[in-house]
Amino acid sequence: MTTLPIIEDSLFGLDNLPYGVYSVDGSAPRVAVRLHDHVIDLGLLLGTEGDNDVFAAPTLNPFMAQGHARWVEVRAAIREALRGEVPQDALHRLDDVTLHLPVEVSDYVDFYASEHHASNLGRLFRPDNPDPLMPNWKHLPVGYHGRSASIVVSGTGIVRPQGQRKGPADEKPVFGPSTRLDIEAELGFIVGTGNAMGSSIAAEDAEQHIFGVVLFNDWSARDIQAWEYVPLGPNLGKSFASTISPWVVPLLALQEAKVSVPDQEPEVLPYLQMRQPWGLDVDLEVVWNGETVTRPPYAAMYWSPAQMLAHTTVNGAPTRTGDVYASGTISGPEKNQRGAFIELTWGGKEPVQVNGEERTFLEDGDQVTLTATAPGANGGRIGFGECTGRILPAR
Incomplete structure (x- = not known):
């Protein structure tokens, strides 16, 4: 002893x-x-x-x-x-x-819960539209259904995906390794107990179902994604790999980290309403080949984790022990708070310095590590560990 x-x-x-x-x-x-x-x-x-x-x-x-x-x-x-x-x-x-991977992942949904991230991508992809957000964005947590089998634990190598892409100069689609490989710095929420098919989880009851939180990197092939995503959304540009940290921080440990979400206007529909919609004051750091390039703040996220779970189940969809739903890219209002390289480099037009080199998207051999801390009891802070992946050549 x-x-x-x-x-x-x-x-x-x-x-x-x-x-x-x-x-x-x-x-x-x-x-x-x-x-x-x-x-x-x-x-x-x-x-x-x-x-x-x-x-x-x-x-x-x-x-x-x-x-x-x-x-x-x-x-x-x-x-x-x-x-x-x-x-x-x-x-x-x-x-x-x-x-090891701490949970057997039953199912996986990824959301798009940052207004700053959604607005930045709207300005990038729809520069002539006066409103960078799509009409539905402030009425519901937008998300897509991902591939649970491709969620891996920190330290697993990430093979560069291949797929179709069509750039501005291409007369027709071409096939090959992604040339615009990106990250998305996110939090993942793990469902401890789910709901039966045909029932739903109320936003106010979500804390009884959320077991804990992990760091989550939703690797994204932006060129594959751009060609495929209209009209049904992300598929092969996302499904090849997502990395989570090996330590699951219990939601019970994050009570001191709770903060209010930004004002939600217009008023959300009743099933998304809460007495006090809560977010989490989690400060992330993105390290690219050993150099910190951005610090996304989760406290800036528009949609609450509880609202995301309520929306996932409101149509009667069942959830199960081990389901994971992720927040989507975490971005703040400042450039050095953007949680994806497509934002940080403004679509590749504004390279960032990484160890003295101008960089835009990921090259083979690059390593990205996410870390984070949050307020704990008695004025201290708690950690989430590391979420790391290294890019391997396409096969």
Whole structure:
């Protein structure tokens, strides 16, 4: 047994305690929690009898399916256990473990919840239109249905996608590797318990269903996307890969990070109305080949995560444990707060400096890492870990 130090200014202290799935030296993956730079096996910390048998599972899904009251109970038990003596065999240094995709992703929807991002793309793609937003944008959270099988954990290489594209100088479509490969810095929300088909989740009840939050990079092939997306929206330009961070920050840990969303005018329809629509004060950082190029603020997002989940289910669509829905690109009002390179470089016309080089879109070998922090209890901050991917050549 050993006693762990409690570091008050740690991004991964008792106020955070994110969940993940780890293995050591090829062992079977198991559920863990992170404290500072330690990975702590929850089955060995809390035992695996009764309801705790879920901690021996290779994903968080069985634990998440136990529901909100159980999440509260387990979080309290972890905090109490970590203040005492911890079994030595439950402890691993972060550098000694392999981290896995923390959830079995059942389904995936990506939204478009930043007014700044949507307005910037409107100005880029529809420069003659006096209103950069589409007519429906402030009435509903716009989204598209993604491909869950292409969600991968941080550190997985991203193969450059191939597909059709048609540039301004092309007489007809051509096929080949994307030449305008981009990122989208987002947050992903993980559904812990869903709704039955034909029912819906009210916006006010969404917190009972949202288990936690991850960093999310929705890699985007802008040239493939531009040719295919009219009239049905993104498909192959998005479906090749999305990366999430390995640590799931519980929504229970983010209560101090809640902020009001911007004023929603015109008034939204009743199913999207809330007494107090909440966003999250999460500050992201995008690092391109080791250099910070932008700092998107999630607090600027127009639509609440609760409204996004309510909209997903209002037509009776079912959600399941492990469903992921992402926020869409996070962008603020300033240029250095834009969460996609198509915005940051204004469609490639305004290159940014990366390690002394002018850059627009991603080249083979480039690495992008997302990090983020949010307010925690007692004036501290909590971290989300890293969401990293490196671009590999097309195959």
